[in-house]
Amino acid sequence: xxxxxxETSCDETGIGIVRGHTLLANTIASSMxxxxxxxxxxxxxxxxxxxxxxxxxxxxxxxxxxxxxSDIDAVAVTAGPGLAGALLVGVAAAxxxxxxxxxxxxxVNHLAAHVAVDQLEHGPLPKPCIAMLVSGGHxxxxxxxxxxxxxxxxxSTVDDAAGEAFxxxxxxxxxxxxxxxxxxxxxxxxxxxxxAFPRGKIDDGTLDFSFSGLKTxxxxxxxxxxxxxxxxxxxxxxxxxxxxxxxxxTRKALQACRKYDVHDLLIGxxxxxxxxxxxxxxxxxxxxxxxxxxPRPGLCTDNGAMVAALGSDLVAAGVTPSTLEIPADSSLPxxxxxx
Ligand code: ATP
Ligand code: MG
Ligand code: FE
Numbered sequence: 001x002x003x004x005x006x007e008t009s010c011d012e013t014g015i016g017i018v019r020g021h022t023l024l025a026n027t028i029a030s031s032m033x034x035x036x037x038x039x040x041x042x043x044x045x046x047x048x049x050x051x052x053x054x055x056x057x058x059x060x061x062x063x064x065x066x067x068x069x070s071d072i073d074a075v076a077v078t079a080g081p082g083l084a085g086a087l088l089v090g091v092a093a094a095x096x097x098x099x100x101x102x103x104x105x106x107x108v109n110h111l112a113a114h115v116a117v118d119q120l121e122h123g124p125l126p127k128p129c130i131a132m133l134v135s136g137g138h139x140x141x142x143x144x145x146x147x148x149x150x151x152x153x154x155x156s157t158v159d160d161a162a163g164e165a166f167x168x169x170x171x172x173x174x175x176x177x178x179x180x181x182x183x184x185x186x187x188x189x190x191x192x193x194x195x196a197f198p199r200g201k202i203d204d205g206t207l208d209f210s211f212s213g214l215k216t217x218x219x220x221x222x223x224x225x226x227x228x229x230x231x232x233x234x235x236x237x238x239x240x241x242x243x244x245x246x247x248x249x250t251r252k253a254l255q256a257c258r259k260y261d262v263h264d265l266l267i268g269x270x271x272x273x274x275x276x277x278x279x280x281x282x283x284x285x286x287x288x289x290x291x292x293x294x295p296r297p298g299l300c301t302d303n304g305a306m307v308a309a310l311g312s313d314l315v316a317a318g319v320t321p322s323t324l325e326i327p328a329d330s331s332l333p334x335x336x337x338x339x
Pocket of ligand 1: 009010081135137138162164166178179180181184269270271272273275300301
């Protein structure tokens with residue numbers, strides 16, 4: 001079956017079309033340029049942009065795949081978590097398409113979709129696998145017996161998400177929003193061991209994360225240098241900060257694999273696009289005999305293909321479709337894969 005996926009949880013209007021795990025189209029309109037000058041996503045601006053972008057982005061996806069509306073067999077949409085007003089636009093559009101086309105509707109979890117998307121590139125997920133979800137709003141370790149049915153939370157951040165830490169540290173360093181890709185780039189010219197930043201909760205025996213102490217430590221370090229008139233070598237700060245984040249992430253991910261005796265690790269979400277995280281995770285997985293799967297960077301950040309991929313799994317699993325009454329749920333828990 002051919003599944004149309006609609007993603008509007010944040011600033012990206014993402015439309016994906018898949019058949020099984022074959023990606024046929026993935027079109028995106030982003031309102032990030034409108035948010036960048038505010039240093040964060042402005043919810044009302046995002047909602048309006050989704051409304052304007054929806055029809056052209058769906059049409060572009062159909063054109064890219066060489067398909068007509070009547071070819072679509074099911075519609076999947078991000079039902080949460082995310083910005084309430086932004087989610088609402090996608091959910092309303094998905095209901096209209098499903099009703100108008102007479103096809104089933106599947107409301108899916110954005111976070112589970114960040115995990116499911118890897119199948120478009122690397123095939124079916126091993127059952128079970130450990131998934132580390134690291135994005136702008138979330139940082140979690142998950143045990144995934146079956147991404148269509150059963151996702152178990154093993155631990156998550158007690159304060160900031162990993163992506164949020166990247167964005168906040170970037171601001172301290174005078175880099176544009178969103179900061180993750182800028183820190184990644186700056187860090188390539190820096191020394192990872194230049195500054196010893198703290199690694200929160202590193203060996204505390206839990207599978208939880210904490211990044212707010214690290215963020216504060218970087219801000220204090222920069223303030224102290226500025227106060228004493230010393231110059232700051234941005235690449236060194238970026239590389240040392242980034243190393244502290246990816247050191248903790250990869251250690252905890254492998255601790256989860258060991259604890260649950262699982263030999264397949266998947267990393268998803270926007271921060272999974274980070275080049276140093278990908279490299280260190282590969283190194284440590286090789287040493288531990290764990291197989292690593294990370295989607296290509298363009299599938300790590302928000303997109304419609306991930307929603308279509310999870311929708312396709314739900315269709316294949318014979319899950320009962322959603323009703324046309326489903327709400328958008330801004331705080332949908334990661335364990336609720338579909339609504
Ligand atoms: P969530 O998925 O939790 O709802 P979101 O959808 O806003 O949040 P994503 O689009 O999945 O988040 O990820 C965006 C985050 O990823 C931002 O914080 C951004 O800085 C970060 N990010 C993107 N590319 C990189 C990179 N190369 N290195 C580090 N962080 C990155
Ligand atoms: Mg985004
Ligand atoms: Fe996301």
